[in-house]
Amino acid sequence: MDSGVTLAFDVMGGDAGPEEVVRGAAALTLEKSDVSVVLVGDGAAIDASLGKVRHQAERISVHHAPDWVRPGEKPGPALEERPSASILVAAKLVAGGEAHALVSAGNTGAGVLACARHFQLLPGVRRAALAAVYPTHRLHGEKQDPFSLILDVGATVGVTAEDLVGFAVMGSAYSRIISRNPSPRVALLSNGTEPQKGPPEVVAAHQLLRALPGIQFVGNVEGVDIPRGTADVVVCDGFVGNVSLKMLEGISETVMELARYAYKEKVLWRAGLAMLSSGIKRLKDLTDWEQYGGAPVLGFDRLFIKAHGRSRAHAISNAGKVAARAVRHDLAGVIQAGLKA
Amino acid sequence: MSGERDVAQASPRRIYRWDLDKTYLQTEFDSLKDLVRTALQEAHEKRAVPGAAALIRELRSRGDSWLAIVSGSPTQMRAVLQEKLLLDGITWDEFVLKDNVRNILRGRFRALRGQVGYKLPVLLESRLRAPAEAQEVLFGDDAEADAFIYSLYADLLAGRVDDRVLSRVLEEAGVYPDDQARVRAAWKALPPADPVRRIFIRLDRRTPPAAFARYGPRVVPVFNYFQAALVLMADGELTAPQVLRVALELVQTAGFNLLMLTNSFQDLVRRGFPVADVAHGLVQALEGPDALLAALRPVPDIIAAFSNRVAALGATPPPLPPVTVDYLALLADALPGTHKGRRQP
Known part of the structure; x- marks a missing residue:
């Protein structure tokens, strides 16, 4: 009796509240006939939401967890205080084999910490990495994905060369499976393209990656290459990755603010923006993070997909699809094989 | 058809009333193409909803029940539908289909899609032939107005609906005067009783279950017939x-x-x-x-x-409280087409 893929959704953490997570998971059960979901969180809130949306009850179960970690809370103390927090309970269910992967739109630190407590690091992985996707000029892989992957963006500060090599292997495997990119271009983020540029661990990682089979290492890239999409996978430590990602988000928001300002400022500019509106909308759709759904935490024996905190149902559903695809293609196994090589 | 038993000689303890399309049979009639394909299907090509045949067989196994089928399928499909039931090992006691040719010939176009004016008189007239002590379990789906009609039928029998409400429902549902008269005649002739134990609504369209909350716990929306069987076991039926x-x-x-x-x-x-x-x-x-x-x-x-x-649930939720059904507030559920937009209460 094959049960397909089962995903545990931490229902409580997202900014939009349990209803959006429940709606997204419910939609997934209608769309994907081999996906079942465990909704972890306040049972009454889940049932109130579930009762209002179309769903496939045979593919949904609820696991009551009375507590949850708020978005701004410090993860360590919050999880200590609340062992029944939904993210901890969901991670435990995944670790215990009741689900194959975890999806959460909640507190990122709490999610990573919950995984660290209940999941095992893959042999050869010293540190897990939080990956993120970002829109690029260039399209990637069989899906013509407008997103590249950058990791680590915050799980680890202070890495060794071996950690960076591990991130490269994990990111490459993820890109192969999720973006259907058979040979993703992997690069190290540095302050110059020359091999000797950058801090010692980056220089050392460059040498190791050059010699590593099974990965298309294209050398170092600079910050300017990130939005260009020069590489499909950009590898860096968590500090640099987080700063880079936040800057990309900040630029995007500033551009939108400028457009709003221009719209209000002059009738002629408004007319120009109106003429460009369909193109802008297409661009927005193309680079809409909701399409991608979520970003993975890589390195554990079980998968955790971190959905954006602002995720609504559509993004949650897409995060579930990403998780299901990763499970079906045995992402952990592929990463492990890559690390052995 | 050999599957029909002589109702007059039976004395059932239970009456199970089943709709066919989307309740017993996996029928598609959302487009003209679907309709044509359904009409041309032979008995062996028709597919029962998983678990439906097993559930009916188990319900009937004690031998003290009626199976009454009331379907909106046209009378021209009688032979093929009955053959399908026989193929599934199911016999019945009543088998009523909708005579839409007659409706067309009489210019009764509202009746082509209307469900209240068709099913309500049929149910009440059937009840006239049943022993007063026989209890009922009804099976329908969320594609049409089954929850509304079955609940109204149950509450008419139990005297929980007054003439004012019934009149308004019949008018708003566009029921023709002669069918209204049939409803009233049968209703008046029936002794007061409260025989309907459960109404199962199969969620063919995956209508959110909360959409049926206003019908109370007697109506049980089910995603599959294992769920119906569980409730029937809890009720002592299975x-x-x-x-x-x-x-x-x-x-x-x-x-x-x-x-x-x-x-x-x-x-x-x-x-x-x-x-x-x-x-x-x-x-x-x-x-x-x-x-x-x-x-x-x-x-x-x-x-x-x-x-x-x-x-995993922690505490088991409390049982559902009884509800007085407000049929006038639910009138939209009774009108052809409008129930399809039903999403939430």
């Missing part, structure tokens, strides 16, 4: 082995697995239907010698799965 035989049909014909069965079970518990206690009976039946149930083993896994589903 035994544990009978429920497991329905589950078995779902496993063997519809790809159900243990996860889907336990999720279905938990779904009912969460919605406040009193099925948590039936798990013990199911376990006992599984541990018994019934060779047919071998496909549902290993027993310890099943026991653990059902126990886990209940334990």
